[in-house]
Amino acid sequence: MRIFALVDCNNFYVSCERLFRPEIKHRPVVVLSNNDGCVISRSQEAKDIGVPMGAPAYKYQSFFLQNNVEIFSSNYALYGDLSQRVTATLASLTPDLEVYSIDESFLEFPPCMLRELPSIGKEIRTRILKWTGIPVSVGFGSTKTLAKVASRFAKKYPQTEGTFSLCGRNDLDRLLDKVPVTDVWGIGRRHGKRLIARGVSTARTFKDLPNLWLKKNMSVTGLHTALELRGTPCFELDNSPKPKKTISSSRSFGRPVTALSDLEESVAAYVARAGEKLREQQSLTNGVMVYLTTNRFNNLPQYSNSATRMLPIATDYTPELINTGLQCIRSIYKEGFSYKKTGVVLLDLCGKYNRQCNLLELDHKAESAKKEAIMNLLDSANTRFGRRTLSYASEGLEQPWQMNRKYKSPSYTTSWDDLPKIG
């Protein structure tokens, strides 16, 4: 039997904020999405007083005030840095590690360690808490999906003390009967609804559906999920992350935007950011897609559109990408609408050092070396001195369209200026 573990940071963003504000440890705390839109992380106290996930912040303003809820804008510089510390700690325990998301990692252990799982779980929790200050839950299972289920139990029931194993249990069915089908990893809202309508409401009844039905109604992904719940691994541990196939950057505006010039600035800024990510993973892009949209939540006239332009030669040179992005936005902009958001997607990425060469580019060796040197300079300056130390004029200086971040905490661990003072 295989042994997978899922290590899941508890209320991750809230835990990050609390690390530097210990006095809010027992108060309700929420972290808002970009643009201070809705709630994306809640402390246990916030859950207990009934703040739902995804709650629009503006609807809850007086509620937050009445209940003395501490509010934070999201601060991804902080969360990303602490996330790295957590995964580095995990890497000190085992090389079989897949970083699944900013707050979750899968681990695999050899079958012979079955009897040691309780102490391993304890050790993981203790070490991460001690080294990083972040509380985590640990779930073990013979597949990734079961490890996920186990971590839910670990979170939900205090008597588990934060670690729970579903490996080698003979009461697995009884436990899966307690898990709502919509809580299963891989079953979303859409399928969940349909399943419940058919009377399939728990993980146990779901896993016992006939294979043919699963395949027909939920494609192979649904079948895989059921097989995993029955203990047959379909998803392997992936510890060598592949480069992304698309890279995007987008934001909602802090206020409605009508002028083309503002939209152009935002597109230039998002392209520049996407370009940084592109070079970070050592890829080139073959095309740029730009979209814009009005606010679907108001009653004003609606308009959204997108434009794609392919590039003659794959590149990671931001000025060229910005040019292309600007052409796109100009081609779809319509006057008279109140815009909420623009976004940029770099498409059809390929590796910088392993790709088909284009006959056209052989003539441009000297020029491309120069471009590369410029990008290197820009990236290293921005890494060393902080994001947007050097930026493009087309991104604008004032950026009146910038998102709201009214409640942002300092970047305690990633900015010298924000380093916490002692005493």
Next chain:
DNA sequence: TCTGGGGTCCTAGGACCC
């Protein structure tokens, strides 16, 4: 005034090829 952002995978259907 005020409702996030960034990804992946799968399938169906059309175009095209021999």
Next chain:
DNA sequence: TCTGGGGTCCTAGGACCC
């Protein structure tokens, strides 16, 4: 009257994840 069949590639849309 009879009008193939199998394969690949591409794209749009749906569903899911955190």
